[in-house]
Amino acid sequence: MQTVIEHPGTVEEAVGAPPARVELDPRQIERVVLPSKTLTSVERVGVYQGMYLLRMVEALASDYPAVAHWMGEERFEKLVSRYVQAHPSVHYSLNRLGDHLPEFIRRSKGVRKKEFLGDLARLELAVTEVFDAPQSPAWPAEEVARIPEAAWEMAVMKPIEAFRLAAFGYPVNAYLQSVKEDRHDYPEIRRKPSWVAIYRKDYEVWRLDLTKPAYEFLRALSRGRPFGKAVAEAAGRLQGAAGDRLFRWLRDWVAEGIFQGIDASTSR
Amino acid sequence: MSVAPQGSSFYFGFEILEFGLKPAASGPGANRWGFPDLGIGVGLRTVHYAHILEKWPLVDFFEILSENYMETGGRPLRVLDQVVERYPIVMHGVSMSIGSSDPLDREYLQKLKALAARTRALWVSDHLCWTGVSGRNTHDLLPMPLTEEALAHVVSRVKTVSEILERPLMLENASTYAEFAASSMSEWEFFGRLMEEADCGMLLDVNNVYVSAYNHGFDPKGYLDAIPPERVSQYHLAGHTNKGTHIIDTHNDHVIDAVWDLYRRSVARTGNVSTLLEWDADIPAFDVVHAEALKARAHRAEENTVALAAS
DSSP states (O other), X not given: OHHHHTOSSOHHHHHHSHHHHXXXXXXXXXXXXXXXXXXXXXXXXXHHHHHHHHHHHHHHHHHOHHHHHHXXXXXXXXXXXXXXXXXXXXXXXXXXXXXXXXXXXXHOSSOTTHHHHHHHHHHHHHHHHHHHSOOOOOOOGGGGGGSOGGGTTTOEEEEOSSEEEEEESSOHHHHHHHHHTTOSOOOOOOOOOEEEEEEEETTEEEEEEEOXXXXXXXXXXXXXXXXXXXXXXXXXXXXSSHHHHHHHHHHHHHHTTOEEEEEOOTTO | OOOOOTTOSOOOOOOGGGGTOOOOOSSTTOOTTOOOOOOEEEEOOGGGHHHHHHHOOOOSEEEEEGGGGTSOOSHHHHHHHHHHTTSOEEEEOSOOOTTOSSOOOHHHHHHHHHHHHHHTOSOEEEESSBOOSTTOOOOSOBOOOXXXXXXXXXXXXXXXXXXXXXXOEEEEOOOOSOEETTOOSOHHHHHHHHHHHHTOEEXXXXXXXXXXXXXXXXXXXXXXXXXXXXXXXXXEEEOOEEOXXXXXXXXXXXXXXXXXXXXXXXXXXXOSOOEEEEOOSSOOOHHHHHHHHHHHHHHHHHHHHHHHHHO
């Protein structure tokens, strides 16, 4: 029955397909599932089969609203149909159903603007991951002043659990924002690198556009690069008053609650 | 004050006065475990979070979909923690897959137990169904073959689940759209024997009885009359979609009069039991959902008056 329910075609195709035929000759189906006064046995199983794909589409459209918007209803449903054939749900929660969608899009053939769509899916997956990530207390901004100056060189900063950092080949954050705001001034889908920090603050998910140097600096810090080295490397990539910019970025990120703490022990 | 179940190996320790609840009535209307009548509740749904947090509406209790809070550390859990402080909570799941031939998911059950502790849930329910085999989850409530073999299988699993959760399991009758030729008993007979042999309870969904009766051509009144009243811990009510040839349990509309009639018939047997309205698609404003739920209170009162007059 499950084989039929998960089949992407019509219910008649499903009961006649090889995986189902191995279990049951379609001519024998009435010997397993009773017909009702109004529906044949196949039609009754078809009620479940028809609802399966709708449920999967609804779940993935909820997690990937911008991907669904870009593709349109029909193409998105076809994508989902192929996706759940390759990655059926194996978890008790539908929250995890879409975990492989960005990679699936990246590997798919015949998907229009595949690289853009893959980037968009990566961003939306990051949003759902951040939405559901465990809560961790943010490092209070006033704590910054309490770190001894000598400890900063080797200090290691720890981001909150609800934090992701991503680089894209397309301006997907702008596209997602226009979809969320139901605007119609979508950015032109042209290659243009973009960098985004996705994090949760006060139980809301935020998406912060970054410049490339800011992204690289934040990536180094969030990956545990000692503060002194991260600053030196970032300063080397910047021109002019690098110290001021790095300090301003750091101050803003701490104020946004992106870090949960800092290991400033001098024994490192 | 705590309520101890009578003649049960389970102990719940409900702090029911915390919410000003009354313990379950004794006598013919009392349920097997002394579960309190929580009154009339509604499902806690995301689209209503803002309204609930702002208005703190007068709702007797909330029911949560367990799986919606088991895989998140974000806003849903934060909202739930706040709701738990103000309302009684019961938990209702859709992924236990008690009828599946796959092994029970122990990690799932441990998380379910932890959530029940966190929410101080008064009881935990799921469905008599299977949701998938071979490690897959169709996220649907698929029908069981109602056979002796299936009964023995489910009895054994319910006992295991109850031991893990350290509380009795309540199972809901799902709406079904197909029947198996191999079935050797009716659903109400299956439920009656299951509850007796596994010592579990029933979340009686009156709309589902109506839907399945329509789809399979049995008498819904006969179904309700066959359910042991002391095993009913909660009622569900909902709207559905009638396709002519069959009915789909869509939870997207008001409860129809025929279902209200069945509800009253069942309440006459069970006495007042916690009742919840489900509205899960095309969800209207909270007040609309709550007003629909509160119709149950009027139906209960009317039925109580009839019973009193008859006595």
